[in-house]
Amino acid sequence: MKRRSFIKIGGYSGLALGIVPQWAFNIQEEEYSILELMGKADIELFGKGINLRKEAHDAFLKMKRAAYSDGIDIKMISSYRSFERQMAIWERKYITYTDDGMQPLDAIDKIIEYSTVPGTSRHHWGTDIDIVDGYRKVEGDVLVPEKFGAGGPYELFKTWMDENSTEFGYHLVYTNEPKRKGFKYEPWHYSYAPLSVPLLDTFRSKNIAMVLQKEEFEGTEHFTAGFLRNYIINNILDINPELL
């Protein structure tokens, strides 16, 4: 992986700590690349079964230890996902739905209730995770919103995350705010804000819609400029405001 350089602020200048705002320490001289944003770059990932960027990995372990001492076993269901992997998920759904007789645009609308267009998943960034409580025995699919609600097996887990996750930099992305558009409520999907906020900033500064129109996977022939514009506004940007 390409090493990133950070703006160095002289620690001996006497000015540094008092006057320079905290964010100045995090400004990057170099932006993330389009390939990196789209899950097409070979980024360095850390931790067996964790697979996150270094800082996100370290914060995840701290959070996991803290939760463990409160009787919750944070279990990783999904973290980094490549473009190829997201494309396989997308195409499997697209083919299933259209084979069932759905019109292509309806199939796409149904896929994007929960799944992203390949190249636009936050899971491409190495900062986002889908997690549950490994202590709980659960029948069938685990990533089901009801299982995180009152009386569900992950109720305590969700309460713990609500109270503690931001202390470790992790924020819920797809909240149950009723006015929010885009992806449905995902009580399992958290993002490591110190890295994902600048990644999203870079994403917004690039013309991803144009890049996507050139992709060739199942359904891309139905990606109009209008569809992509709405998708980016609703599905990519209508998220927890703490992550913008």
Ligand SMILES: [Zn+2]
């Ligand atoms: Zn997710």
